[in-house]
Amino acid sequence: MELQLKGITKQFPGVLANDDVTLTARSGKVLALIGENGAGKSTLMNVLSGLYHPDAGEIIIDGQVQKFDDPGDAIKAGIGMVHQHFMLVPVFSVWENVVLGIEPTRAGGVLSRKEARREVKEISERFGLAVDPDVLVEDIPVGIQQRVEIIKVLLRGAKILVFDEPTAVLTPQEVEEFFGIVAELKGRGATIIFITHKLKEALAIADDITVLRGGKVVGHADPATATPEDLAAMMVGRDIELVVEKSEAEPGAGVLELADVTMLDDYGRALLKDISFSVRAGEIVGVAGIQGNGQTELVEAITGLLPISRGRITFEGKDITRYSPRDRHTAGIAHVPEDRNHMGMIGSFSVAENLVLDSYYAQPFSRGIRLQGDVIRDSAEALVEQFDVRPPIISNTGGALSGGNAQKMIVAREFSRDVPLVVCAQPTRGIDVGSIEYIHEQIVKKRDEGKAILIVSTELDEIFALSDRILVMYDGRIVAELKASEATPTEVGLYMAGRAA
């Protein structure tokens, strides 16, 4: 089926999320829709799936103008969405998730499990999407959960499949499998829309590429001829350096040392298991791994937010295992937390206040019980200027900043202190390419000043761009330690999936 969008416009309070978007997706082809966070991709897809109503514009399928009042209408028209955050009920079995809303029933609305299982089996065999209908969704890995989502839309007769950032949570191997599935669907004549901000994937899989920026279509590209640099420039609107310039590391003395660090949860399961490594001055150590393999706990163990059950953490020769988070902070550990909105800042506080969240209580920002407003303001003005936080208005609330600028504000706060160790968790998650470029430069600059840096990231590209040494976490353990200059993404990917361990 051919899908056309004509002049789709969607206004939210204060944001024009889609501005006169026009595009076409054809049967048996993959259309990649790329753009930065906030470019309006997800809004467009929610319009397409009937969750939002456009303020203007038309959705046309095979020449027929469609009107979607709710998701049910879009499903009936043959559109199937595979959302970025899977729309699954974790405590339900696979078949329960698949048939929800179109349940096969016997008299009186009693579920027919046999029929439901048969339907799931049939789709999964027809499209080569192997999955056990009876397991609970929370018990299967993300890659299989994605298959469940695909089976869901296929069972509803979808001919137009929309994938919203489908590879964000997959391992490199799962991404390969996913591309195989897409090729299979494409071969059967499905119309596929692939939304992503990963340029390499768009180039690898798409037949056409449409670029969105600021809610508008800013261009089209042919994957056969376009380069990642071209696409990045279209997405951002200026030339972008995709590779971080950095020289060989010159590691000095050890700054942070972990010895046999083990953390158990309330049920006695190991979240971290016998973790030992060190970070030296003047080097960047990158921790790779699929989300949920203990990286969050590792960062919180180092910064003191979670207590460890066993082991020892040493910082500049001092045993800090029992230090409180503030003691570690004053001892000289800076922390860019993984969740900027919940841990990194207070959205309703001003930029100036957010910039002293970690040091407001000490000289020169306080004297006795009184905050020194002018000192705080002067310091904030300087930092906003130095770290390019836009708009540079320090009385704005932190929550009013875009993701990238909020992250720059947090980086400004943490990097402005002259401390020996910086721990950055997901330093560039969900922010624009321009801000990523800037933050990466700052991290490398910090390293060149002789600081020890620990980066935790689920983006393999980021790990390779920054790290001098790579640690791979899997299932709460460090399963590999590699020199960045010698490692390959495939190798790291295998360790991330726990297959080579």
Place this chain on the structure above:
Amino acid sequence: MSQTFEKPPAESYELTASRTRELSKSQIRRAQISGVVMLLLAAFVVVFLIPNAEGDATFGLSTARDAVQLSDLVVPVTASLWVLAMVLGFLGATQFVRGFQRRSTLILGLSFGVFVIAFIIWATADQQFNLTSMLVATVSRCTPIALGALSGILCERSGVVNIGIEGMLLGGAFSGVVIGSLFGGWIGLVAATLTGGILALLLAVLAVNFRVDQIIIGVVINILVLGLTSFLSSQVLIKNPDLNNAPIFPAIKIPVLGDIPIIGPVFFNQTIIVYGMFILVGTVTYLLFRTRWGLRTRSVGENPRAADSLGVSVAKVRYLAVIYGGMVGGFAGAWFTLGTVGRFDEGMTGGRGFIGLAAMIFGAWNPVGALGAAMVFGFSESLSEKLSLLDIPIPTEFLAMIPYLVTIVVVAGLVGRARPPAADGQPYTKE
């Protein structure tokens, strides 16, 4: 609010099977504490009960009306207390030293049971205590608690927290007695059920359409109903005692089954409200886990966005579930008036709605589990009532505390970490 599935759960999939299980310090401490508690119970029996024990305890097993009369059970008090104390001491010591690991909770519950038996034997020394009539009262008293829990389950499975159960019980009790006095018990029962439904409609409108904090709505319902019924009771019912004199549903004996010793009177010779409770527990369990309606209701309580994206109307599902829940709560209220005394007293529900909420949690949001929990609470109520009839040196006020103490112990200690529906209490916004 959308669900993320980034973290694969431990030990359920082969890749993560390597995650090792170790006893954490807190777990070991918990095991030791429960061991100490059990040893203290043993010590209590030895130090306080045995020195004051003498003679035999006589337990009646049949009620006067039973077809088959069993002879009384006569137990020598001192000897049996020693035996039970030794059992407790053995379990406690084993738990403290070695731990029963996974079965710890079960063993702790068992120990409490042994202790309760010891206590009953001690209290009955040289007296008569009818076990069967205590069990009959247990089932009767568990009824409003189980129904209250069921009311909560219906609401919370759809993602709406209902702490207004107490108010729904009280409202049902009140309208049941007034309408029952005027038009008879059956119509009173219908009125009680509808009253619960109307109160639930208020909850549904405020929670689903206006997205008011659901805890606040529940508190408001409780206060509103308490105030309204107390006012009406003192202004209207006192002046018109005819309005506060409803017929009481008689116990209906089921043929054959009702003649089985002990089990017969306990389960098969009760009022229709008690039978209604059993039928509702079974029906709701079936509806929730075997039908389309149940699947949709549970999906809305777990991940409303997912349900919405598949064309399931979150608002409609929640409205229905909450109103059904309220009707069950109102029906439960009729137990207090039409099922027992036939008259209304201010605040007569005495926190049963909240105990029902505890039973819901204890039963892990499952109707059958909640019924089991309600039985524990019903037993403790019935026990405190029957013990107060015996001549023992404990003030009745303390005995009346037993059900509430049991609630606290159960909620704080034994519940562990039951998992509520993931979207419980969260208003759903389309965008």
